[in-house]
Amino acid sequence: MPGDGQLGHYRLRSLIGRGGMGQVWLAEDTHLEREVALKLLPVELASDEDYRRRFEREARLAARLRGPHIVPIHAFGELDGRLYIDMELVDGSDLGKILREVVSLPPKRAVDLVTQIAEALDVAHKAGLVHRDVKPSNVLTLPNGFAYLIDFGIARGVGQATITTTGVAVGTWAYMAPERYSGTEDLRSDVYSLACLLFEVLTGIKPFAHSDPVQQMAAHITAEPPRASDHSSLIPAAMDSVIARGMAKDPAHRFPSAGALAAAARSALDSRPPAPVSRPAPPQRSAPTAKWDGGGPFRDYSAVPTPPPAARPTSSPYNRYPSGPTPVPGPRPVPGATPPPGAMAYGGMTADARSHSDAMPRPGGMPSGGTGYVSPYAFGPTGYTAPRQVQSRIKPWQPVWWVILGLLTLLFGIMSIGTIGVTVTNGFGGIGTTILAWFIFVVPFACFVWLCVREVRKFRSERRR
Incomplete structure (x- = not known):
């Protein structure tokens, strides 16, 4: 840091960060009266002509970049024997620290x-x-998740990078592509570094976490890319293929652009199968095995073949048909005529069988034709008669009672309203009179209301039957 905290027209306020190739200061531009992030490179680099030329060329290119995730560069050059870059101040967090x-x-x-x-x-x-x-340390993130990539075209020091000597690579050992160690580079070298960054933010470790730079260099050149899914079950296996292609040893086998790598990572993330949802198994219902036996009681027919549809049991007490072969329906009986003995009545039954079936008690005391259904149509000795009228459940006296109940409720309701109004207006001056009035009018009114509600409920319950 300059001794007086001043560098040209910049006033240095506090140190933001430092690295192998300089420091970043929170500074005030006294000409424009604004706060900036001022990058100061080491003093010895200003005397390196080769470095100065590359620095000015790359800083000029970086100053022209315009993008939402790029920190704008305001100015660059040399002041008081120090190379500097004036950048916009971003109040973000270093991804490496995160x-x-x-x-x-x-x-x-x-x-x-x-x-x-x-x-x-x-x-x-x-x-x-x-x-x-x-x-990660060159990525700044805001609280809302927005990210910036900083330090475009800035060289690094010994052990990380240097550009003071031609042919020596620029970068950080843990993220450098294999071709970088031979002094060659292109945009696909950044794709390799981006794949290394993806692996680290997913797993929390560097792709080749060796402490020795030589071992890191050898791993980048010869070792297979690591598998991120081995470190967490939340990482889909498809992400391993994305990282492996991004870290391919041959640049021609990598993604053609950084955007292509990011698109493949999103697709790998979307291809992750959804978590299984556990649902209770439906209750197991066994098929019924009890069937009517020819003799009447229930019997298990699970091992007995089902008889053909034409066959009917003949000896069941609930059988509609007489014993013997299946009867053929005869002609419809003429009204008033008595069928001869043994003749078939309409419906496939003899008169004797019909009379026996009608005599069988049915639910509710109503005889029926042996089918379990109480038909509204009567079958007499002369054939079918007019349909029976279903008996109404409303008693003849109920409508009269409902009218009287409604009138009483209305009358006592009016008297109760008057009683309440007089009580509110005059207060409780006469306690005895007030209690008597309430007992005569309000209490009966409440009872009548309760009776009305009960009658309505009874009527509704009757209609549901």
């Missing part, structure tokens, strides 16, 4: 963050700029 606190994010939230970062990378790639350092 992962250190919560370890990992839910799959839906992780894929949403990667989708936002992929949008920023696609904007940079179209402008011809490769980020080279996609990692």
Whole structure:
């Protein structure tokens, strides 16, 4: 930090963060009177001509980027022997710090963050700029879930990156694509780093969590991509294929863009089968096995073949037909004529069988034709007669009683209203008179109302039968 806390026209207020390639300060631009995030690079880099040229070229490209997930760059250059970048101040949280606190994010939230970062990378790639350092600490998130990708085109120091010597890679070991170690890079290198970021936010660990940078480099070059679904049952197995393609050793086998990787991650998340919903099994109902036996009582017919439809039992006491072969219906009897002995009456029954069947008691004391149904049509010796009239359940005296009850209720209701009105107007001056009036009018009125309600309920219950 400059000794007096001043760098050109910037007043440095507090340190926001530091890394291998500099510091980020909360600063005040005294010319424009606004707060900014000021990136200060190490002092020795300003004297490296090769570094200065690449820094100015890439910072100029980054300053032209415009996207919702890219932090705007206001200015860049050199002040008092220090290279700086003036960026918009974003009040967000470092994703790297968030992962250190919560370890990992839910799959839906992780894929949403990667989708936002992929949008920023696609904007940079179209402008011809490769980020080279996609990692959690370069992602800022707002409380509402909105994310920014920062540090476009900014180099990193020894052990992470350096651009002071030609051919040395720029980036962070844990997220660098295999081709980066040979000094080559393109937009697909950022796709590789984005796949590493996706794995980390899903699982909470780096893809190749080696403490030795050499082992990390060897793993990126030779080791197979790890499986995220092995770390959590919430991560669908389809996500492993997305990460494996994004981390392919050969850049030609990776996704063609960061947006394509994000789209594949969303599809893998949507392909996850829904959680099974446990429902109680329906009650098991066994088929009835009891059937009418030819002799009358119930018998289990589960092992006995069912007789053909034409066959009818002949010896049951409930049999409608006489013993012997199936009777053939005869001609309809002529009214007034007595059928001869043994002749078949209409319906396939003899007169003797019919009289025996009609004599059998039925529910409710009504004889019937042996079918269990009380028919409103009578069958007499002369054939069918007019339909019987169903007896009404309303007694003849009930309508008269209802009229009297209604009139009494109306009369005592009027008298009760008058009693209540006089009581409210005059107060309870005469306690005895008031109690007597209430006893004579209000109490009978309440009783009549109760009787009315009871009669209505009885009438409704009768109609339901």
